[in-house]
Amino acid sequence: MTTLPAAFLDAASALLGPERWRTDEPTRQAHGQDDSRRFALPDAVAFPRDAEEVAALVRACAAHRVALVARGAGTATTGAAVPFNGGVVLSFARMNRIVEIRAADRCAIVQPGVLNGDLQEALAPHGLFWPPDPSSAAMCSVGGNLATNAGGPRAVKYGASRDNVLGLVAVTGSGEIIRCGGPYTKDATGYDLTHLIVGSEGTLALIVEATLKLTPRPRAQAGLRAFYRDVASAAAAVSRVMAQPVVPAMLEFMDAHAIALLRHNGSDVPEAGAMLLIEADGDEDTLPYALQSLADAAEGDGMLSLDVAADGVARDRLWAARKALSPALRTIKPGKINEDVVVPVSRIPDLVSAMEALSVQADLPIVCFGHAGNGNLHVNIMYNDADAAETARAKAAMPKIFETVLALGGTLSGEHGIGVAKRDFMAQAFDAATLAAMRAVKAALDPAGILNPGKVLPPLAG
Amino acid sequence: MTTLPAAFLDAASALLGPERWRTDEPTRQAHGQDDSRRFALPDAVAFPRDAEEVAALVRACAAHRVALVARGAGTATTGAAVPFNGGVVLSFARMNRIVEIRAADRCAIVQPGVLNGDLQEALAPHGLFWPPDPSSAAMCSVGGNLATNAGGPRAVKYGASRDNVLGLVAVTGSGEIIRCGGPYTKDATGYDLTHLIVGSEGTLALIVEATLKLTPRPRAQAGLRAFYRDVASAAAAVSRVMAQPVVPAMLEFMDAHAIALLRHNGSDVPEAGAMLLIEADGDEDTLPYALQSLADAAEGDGMLSLDVAADGVARDRLWAARKALSPALRTIKPGKINEDVVVPVSRIPDLVSAMEALSVQADLPIVCFGHAGNGNLHVNIMYNDADAAETARAKAAMPKIFETVLALGGTLSGEHGIGVAKRDFMAQAFDAATLAAMRAVKAALDPAGILNPGKVLPPLAG
Structure with a gap:
C-alpha cells in the first residue's frame, strides 16, 4: 500500500492517467532495483511523455514533499536509482526518442530514455558516434550515462559523458524547465549548468x-597487446604512451592476478606481471604509423613481448582476453566488490602494490584491471558471499581501497558515480x-x- | 579618497601589510581598466600571496559587504575585471607560481597569476603544452583564461579553457577554501564544481x-589556405572538414570583406568570397596524410583554389594573412565593436548573410572572421568613434547581432565571456x-x- 498523500496521488493520476501513473505492485517491484542488487519499493512509478509532464510531476512532488527518483535503464552499480525513501520513481522509458x-x-x-546502443546504431549511417561506451552500452540509457x-575504455581518447554533451534541457527540483548550452562546441555565456548537472545522479x-x-x-582500428615483467614497468609504459602525441583509442591494464586467471581459464596469454591492451584508430593511411x-611508446624496460593485431578477427582475438575477464572473475568467487577508483597515472604502481598488500591482509583475492590511460582502475575484491567471515573481510577491506586512493591523490569514482555505495566516503574525499x-x-x-534524496552527499552529521 | 568602512580597512591592512594592501591613487588607477577600455576606480587594491590570505580577505569583504573584483592581467574585453561598484580589486600578480x-x-x-605564455615556455622542455591560445597569450593570465x-584557434581540436582543467582550489564568496577535481582525467565523484567555476568570471x-x-x-604542423566563391561554399567545406576523422588543429574563416581588406593592404591573397585557413598537426610520418x-574535405563545389604550406617559413606566410587582419581593420575605421558570437556550424552562412544585410542597414562595414570549426565568429562592426552618428548606428546594430545569433540557435559568447558588455542580453539568451x-x-x-557584483547576470527587473 502506498503511503503517498491523497491530494498528491490525485494530482499525479490526473496528470498522467492510469496507464502512465502506476501504483500496482508488479510495476513498483520492477522499478526498485539497479545493478548494485540493492532494492527498495517505490510508492508509485511515473512514465511521463515530455518535459512539461516531468515539470508538473516535480512541482507536485515538491508541493507535497514526495521523494522523486529518476530512472533510466536501471544499470547503475551504486544504488543511485534505488528509491530508499519510497516516493515516486520517474521512469524515462517513454521519453526515448532521438529528436534530431x-x-x-x-x-x-x-x-534521456534513448538507449546508448540504439543511438550508436542510428548514428552509424551518418559516419558518427557518441563516445561514451560503458560495458552496458547495449542496454543503458543516455540519460543514465549523463x-x-x-565512461568506458574509449574515454581515454574521446572523454566520458560530461565531455560529450553540449547542452541540456532539465527540470530543477522546483519543477522549472531550464535550458543551457546548445548545438555548438564553444560557449562562454553564463554559468555552465550543463556540466554541473551531468554526473549529479x-x-x-x-x-x-x-x-x-x-x-x-x-575508418580503421588496430590493437596491440603488451606484456610486462611487473606493474611498475607497465605503468611506466602507460605514462610513455600518454606523453606522445598519438592518443590511444583505448589503453587497458590487467594485473598479474587477472592474467593468471585468464591463463587458468585457457586464454591465449603468456605468463606476465602485467598486460596492456592498446588500441589505435584512424584511417587506412595513418593507422600503421x-x-x-x-608500439614504440609501449616498448621499454620490463616489456616482455608485444603482439600487433590489425582490424577484424585478429583484433577480436586480442581483445577477447579483456572480454573474458569479467566472466572469469566469477569462477574464483561468487561475490565481488568492484570499485572504479581513479589515481594519477603515475601512481598506478602504488595503487596496485597497495592492493596486493590489502589482499594478503584481508586473505582474499584482489584483481585490478581497467582504463589505465585515465588512471581509472577497477579494483575487484573477490569473496564467497555465502561465507559470512569472507563477506565481512571483504566489506572491511573496501574503505581501505578508498583510503589508499585518496592518499595517492586520486578519487572515489571515475565512471560509476557515488549513489549510496560510496556516499559515506565522500567526507574523506572532500573537506567540510x-x-x-x-x-x-x-x-x-x-x-x-525531493530529487533522489540520500544520494551522492553524505547525511549531515548530528 | 576611499569610502570603505574603517574596520574593514584596518582588518585588510593588518592582513596584508602596507606593501600589499594599497589605497594610493596610482595603484588604484592602474587596476581599474581592462581591454574593453572601460574604467572604474577601486577603493583599494590587494595583492595576496596565498589561498589563506585570499580567503581571509574575502571573509572580511563579506562581513563588511565590500565588493571584491578579482583581476588577472586585465586583458578581458568585456569589462569583467572593472570595479564598477568600487570596493577592492584583488590582483593575482603575486600568486604567479607554477607550483608543479x-x-x-x-x-x-x-x-592563477601565471601568464599563459610563461606557462607554455615552462612546459616546452617537457614536450607538453596547455591548449588555450587566446591572441593575448603572451600577456594574459591563466586565472583570467579560466x-x-x-579559447583561441586551437580550441577546435583541443578545447577551450574549461576543457583543459582537471581541478581547482577556489575561495567561495563566504571565504571558504574548496577543492574539487585533481590530477586525473576521469571523475564521477560528487558535483562538478570545477567546470561550474570556470567561465563564471x-x-x-x-x-x-x-x-x-x-x-x-x-611534432610537426602544416597549413592549407582555401578560397571559395561564397560563404555558403566555405561553410559547406567547414562541415565536411569537421565530419571526417582528422580534426584540424585550427580552422579559421574570413569573409569577403576581410579578404578585400587584406588585398587592399597588399596581402598576397586572391579575390574570393570567403577563405579558410586550415592547420594540421601530428608527426612527420602522418602529417602528409x-x-x-x-584538403580533400576542403575541396568541393565553390572552391576556387587551395594552397598547401609545410611547416616553417611557408606556413608563417600562409598564416600572415590571419595575423595582418586585426591591424588592417584599424585602417578602415578607428572604432570597432568585436562580438565573439557562436552559431551552429551549419548556420555560418545565415549569420554572415544576416551581417551583410545589417551592414547595409547600419551603413557601416561589418567584417566577419574567426574560429569556423567551432562556429565562433568574430563579428566586427567598424565605425568612426569620433563621429557621433556612426557611433550611434554601431551601438544600435549590436543588439541585432545577438538577436540574429540567438535566432540561429547560437549564443552570445564563445571565448570572451559576458562581463558587463553582453550582460543585458543574457535575458534574451536564457529564459527566466x-x-x-x-x-x-x-x-x-x-x-x-560581494564577488564581482553586476557581472554576467543582468540586474533583476523591478
Whole structure:
C-alpha cells in the first residue's frame, strides 16, 4: 500500500492517467532495483511523455514533499536509482526518442530514455558516434550515462559523458524547465549548468533532453597487446604512451592476478606481471604509423613481448582476453566488490602494490584491471558471499581501497558515480567546506530536497 | 579618497601589510581598466600571496559587504575585471607560481597569476603544452583564461579553457577554501564544481590554484589556405572538414570583406568570397596524410583554389594573412565593436548573410572572421568613434547581432565571456527559469553577493 498523500496521488493520476501513473505492485517491484542488487519499493512509478509532464510531476512532488527518483535503464552499480525513501520513481522509458541528428553540426538531440546502443546504431549511417561506451552500452540509457558521467575504455581518447554533451534541457527540483548550452562546441555565456548537472545522479535536476556532441567514426582500428615483467614497468609504459602525441583509442591494464586467471581459464596469454591492451584508430593511411608510435611508446624496460593485431578477427582475438575477464572473475568467487577508483597515472604502481598488500591482509583475492590511460582502475575484491567471515573481510577491506586512493591523490569514482555505495566516503574525499558548497548548490537547485534524496552527499552529521 | 568602512580597512591592512594592501591613487588607477577600455576606480587594491590570505580577505569583504573584483592581467574585453561598484580589486600578480609540472600525469598545478605564455615556455622542455591560445597569450593570465573560459584557434581540436582543467582550489564568496577535481582525467565523484567555476568570471568563487590538463606537443604542423566563391561554399567545406576523422588543429574563416581588406593592404591573397585557413598537426610520418584528408574535405563545389604550406617559413606566410587582419581593420575605421558570437556550424552562412544585410542597414562595414570549426565568429562592426552618428548606428546594430545569433540557435559568447558588455542580453539568451537557476547558484556560493557584483547576470527587473 502506498503511503503517498491523497491530494498528491490525485494530482499525479490526473496528470498522467492510469496507464502512465502506476501504483500496482508488479510495476513498483520492477522499478526498485539497479545493478548494485540493492532494492527498495517505490510508492508509485511515473512514465511521463515530455518535459512539461516531468515539470508538473516535480512541482507536485515538491508541493507535497514526495521523494522523486529518476530512472533510466536501471544499470547503475551504486544504488543511485534505488528509491530508499519510497516516493515516486520517474521512469524515462517513454521519453526515448532521438529528436534530431544534426550531422552537419555533429550533434544529436535526444530524450534521456534513448538507449546508448540504439543511438550508436542510428548514428552509424551518418559516419558518427557518441563516445561514451560503458560495458552496458547495449542496454543503458543516455540519460543514465549523463546522470553518472559514464565512461568506458574509449574515454581515454574521446572523454566520458560530461565531455560529450553540449547542452541540456532539465527540470530543477522546483519543477522549472531550464535550458543551457546548445548545438555548438564553444560557449562562454553564463554559468555552465550543463556540466554541473551531468554526473549529479538526478539530485540537482532531471535531464529531459540532451544535445550530444558527436565524433566522426574512425575508418580503421588496430590493437596491440603488451606484456610486462611487473606493474611498475607497465605503468611506466602507460605514462610513455600518454606523453606522445598519438592518443590511444583505448589503453587497458590487467594485473598479474587477472592474467593468471585468464591463463587458468585457457586464454591465449603468456605468463606476465602485467598486460596492456592498446588500441589505435584512424584511417587506412595513418593507422600503421599510429600503431608504430604506440608500439614504440609501449616498448621499454620490463616489456616482455608485444603482439600487433590489425582490424577484424585478429583484433577480436586480442581483445577477447579483456572480454573474458569479467566472466572469469566469477569462477574464483561468487561475490565481488568492484570499485572504479581513479589515481594519477603515475601512481598506478602504488595503487596496485597497495592492493596486493590489502589482499594478503584481508586473505582474499584482489584483481585490478581497467582504463589505465585515465588512471581509472577497477579494483575487484573477490569473496564467497555465502561465507559470512569472507563477506565481512571483504566489506572491511573496501574503505581501505578508498583510503589508499585518496592518499595517492586520486578519487572515489571515475565512471560509476557515488549513489549510496560510496556516499559515506565522500567526507574523506572532500573537506567540510567543499561538501558544504556542494550542499549549497543542491539546495539552490532542489530547495525542497525531493530529487533522489540520500544520494551522492553524505547525511549531515548530528 | 576611499569610502570603505574603517574596520574593514584596518582588518585588510593588518592582513596584508602596507606593501600589499594599497589605497594610493596610482595603484588604484592602474587596476581599474581592462581591454574593453572601460574604467572604474577601486577603493583599494590587494595583492595576496596565498589561498589563506585570499580567503581571509574575502571573509572580511563579506562581513563588511565590500565588493571584491578579482583581476588577472586585465586583458578581458568585456569589462569583467572593472570595479564598477568600487570596493577592492584583488590582483593575482603575486600568486604567479607554477607550483608543479607533473609530466608523467600530463598536468601542471599553477597559481592563477601565471601568464599563459610563461606557462607554455615552462612546459616546452617537457614536450607538453596547455591548449588555450587566446591572441593575448603572451600577456594574459591563466586565472583570467579560466575565469572567462578563454579559447583561441586551437580550441577546435583541443578545447577551450574549461576543457583543459582537471581541478581547482577556489575561495567561495563566504571565504571558504574548496577543492574539487585533481590530477586525473576521469571523475564521477560528487558535483562538478570545477567546470561550474570556470567561465563564471569571478562571480562564484576565486580560483587560487588550478590543475591544468596538458597535451603532448605535436611534432610537426602544416597549413592549407582555401578560397571559395561564397560563404555558403566555405561553410559547406567547414562541415565536411569537421565530419571526417582528422580534426584540424585550427580552422579559421574570413569573409569577403576581410579578404578585400587584406588585398587592399597588399596581402598576397586572391579575390574570393570567403577563405579558410586550415592547420594540421601530428608527426612527420602522418602529417602528409592528415593534410591530404583535410584538403580533400576542403575541396568541393565553390572552391576556387587551395594552397598547401609545410611547416616553417611557408606556413608563417600562409598564416600572415590571419595575423595582418586585426591591424588592417584599424585602417578602415578607428572604432570597432568585436562580438565573439557562436552559431551552429551549419548556420555560418545565415549569420554572415544576416551581417551583410545589417551592414547595409547600419551603413557601416561589418567584417566577419574567426574560429569556423567551432562556429565562433568574430563579428566586427567598424565605425568612426569620433563621429557621433556612426557611433550611434554601431551601438544600435549590436543588439541585432545577438538577436540574429540567438535566432540561429547560437549564443552570445564563445571565448570572451559576458562581463558587463553582453550582460543585458543574457535575458534574451536564457529564459527566466534558467536565469533564476543561475542566480540561485550564485547565491549559494556567494551569499553576500560581494564577488564581482553586476557581472554576467543582468540586474533583476523591478
